[in-house]
Amino acid sequence: MKNSALALHSHSASVTTFNGLNFSYWCEQIKFHLGVLDLDVALYSEKPTAITEASSDEEKSYYKHWDWSNRLGLMFMRMNIAGNIKTTLPKIENAKELLKLVEESFQTADKSLAGTLMGTLTIMKFDGSRTMYEHVIKMTNIAARLKSLGMKVEHNFFVQFIINSTPSEYGPFQINYNIMKDK
Known part of the structure; x- marks a missing residue:
């Protein structure tokens, strides 16, 4: 557990903070680091159905892994979002949904930046x-x-x-x- 926290913090320190203008780069880094940490399950799969007494050991294990991935993935993403943006985001309890919300909210900023960079390059x-x-x-x-x-x-x-x-x-x-x- 302590090693996981240390690894998470270490990886988080090397990710560029999302500032509203760098979604594509930030998202790429988030996905890479969560993948390396084996915490990207919640980014690529839907939340599994709740476990019950009738759930198999495999279902229980997968649910536990997904939940772990989701909670730490959310923390990891939030740790790498600028404070002024973080305060504007609604409370979301699903890593996949948070990533989608950030993408939808800041996609136009990426397009605007691309236009500005293309203009700069051409002149x-x-x-x-x-x-x-x-x-x-x-x-x-x-x-x-x-x-x-x-x-x-x-x-x-x-x-x-x-x-x-x-x-x-x-x-x-x-x-x-x-x-x-x-x-």
């Missing part, structure tokens, strides 16, 4: 305030963030975004790249 220009390497890494990070939000940026388009973001003195590089890609 981004190299201004010399950092190295070209840092500029490309920043664009790569934006593309990775878009992917985590369900918007994959195709490789050829991404390379073109990078090339288009360079100033006119990189013209010879742009020409050479276009010649090489056509071969």
